[in-house]
Amino acid sequence: MRFFSLLTATLVVVFLYALVLERDSLRAWASGAAAEENPEGEGIALPEQLVAVVAVKSQARSVENALLLRGETEASRQVVVSSETSSRVVSEPIRKGAFVEAGQLLCELDPGTRPSAVAEARARVSEAQANEVAARIDINAAERLGEGGYASETRVATARAAQEAALAGVQAAEAGVAAAEKEIERLSIRAPFAGLLESDTAELGALMQPGTPCATVIQLDPVKLVGFVPETQVSDITVGALAGARLTSGHEVSGAVTFLSRSSDPQTRTFRVEIEIPNPDFSILDGQTAEILIASSGSDAHLLPGSALTLSNDGTLGVRIVGEGDIANFAPVDYIRDTPEGVWLSGLPDEVIVITEGQEYVGNGEKVEVHFAENNQ
Secondary structure, three states: OHHHHHHHHHHHHHHHHHHHOOHHHHHHHHHHHHHHHOOOOOOOOOOOOOEEEEEEEEEOEEEEEEEEEEEEEEEEEEEEEEOOOOEEEOOOOOOOOOEEOOOOEEEEEOOOOHHHHHHHHHHHHHHHHHHHHHHHHHHHHHHHHHHOOOOOHHHHHHHHHHHHHHHHHHHHHHHHHHHHHHHHHOOEEEOOOOEEEOOOOOOOOOEEOOOOEEEEEEEEEEEEEEEEEEOOOHHHOOOOOEEEEEEOOOOEEEEEEEEEOOOOOOOOOEEEEEEEEOOOOOOOOOOOEEEEEEEEEEEEEEEEOHHHEEEOOOOOEEEEEEOOOOEEEEEEOEEEEEEOOEEEEEOOOOEEEEEEEOHHHOOOOEEEEEEEOOOOO
């Protein structure tokens, strides 16, 4: 009894396989068998069996495209403010997280003997200026005596050389004053721009050397969104394009593309893109993960049900369309994006009839019986 059940199940599977997957071969075999039984074709009329399918008439529409990227937030500016001279900190530290204005004092250093060096440099300027005045008087006297024949040309040349040396001495003394005053300015380490302290300023009494950090300042308003675009899509992005993003916190923001790299990353072959986002309340932090959408140029596409999609024998994504004479054919498509109403597809003619039900049971060049959906007569 069990043997007959297995035999029946096997025959059903074979029949279904031949009916669904080998439909064209089965039809050709049946036609060949009929032709052998009746070579003249007399007295036999094989009715054409058409596969009934459901289809829709679709008209291409313009749709805005968007590129989806993974990226992160990044501070507009970030700098480690360092010391340019050696001395000890004499100011109280400012704690991290504090907002500082551009030019605000961050670290004050002990002046030591630097004020005395400035006073000494200024005294040298006065001395050099007095020497220059004396040299000018001497050369005037030498030139008058030389005109009367009472002084040699050598004396006049010597007086002129002395005046030039006095002028050089004045310039050197003035340069010494500028250097001493600049050293005094370096004792006050100030914020280069308005922003937030990412670290405490140097502690009171800490010894600073040239290059020793005083504090780290970051600017978060505006903040940047940074993503990387594949080389196949970089031509779809332009500077100034609208963009939006959803952060991991659920916060949604929008802005515009401000930078698109012209050189790809040698490792990933991707291009850096930056989007500027207003952040007046500093709610967006540096380094947050973001899902970025960038608007690109629109294109003509069809909005079709997801059920219309199928694959060709080589795995190409496409749909079955109905052409002249109700002949079905496979048409490859380009997937744009998914929506609650369906999927946007490009690569099809402006007007096309697309099979939405039954496309898996017909092959290329096969005539079908088309029934249009109720809402698409």
